[in-house]
């Protein structure tokens with residue numbers, strides 16, 4: 001994996017742990033739809049903030065995800081961390 005690649009969510013260099021994120025959740029018909037590679041912590045944040053149906057209906061582009069205020073705060077906070085930084089996302093559900 002090249003270090004040139006950036007996470008499309010937080011725009012920091014990609015580093016482990018990272019995951020393939022389905023823009024449309026596979027369980028909502030997105031199995032064969034485009035995926036992006038994100039930091040694990042970035043994907044968990046998306047899944048903590050948006051329900052799967054919301055991801056399918058609207059929040060399936062990084063631009064739309066970043067319209068959310070909580071996501072903006074998260075990325076602002078995350079930008080100060082190392083690319084390898086990971087901690088388990090606390091779910092509000």
Ligand SMILES: [Zn+2]
Pocket residue numbers: 007008009010011012038039042
């Ligand atoms: Zn990221």
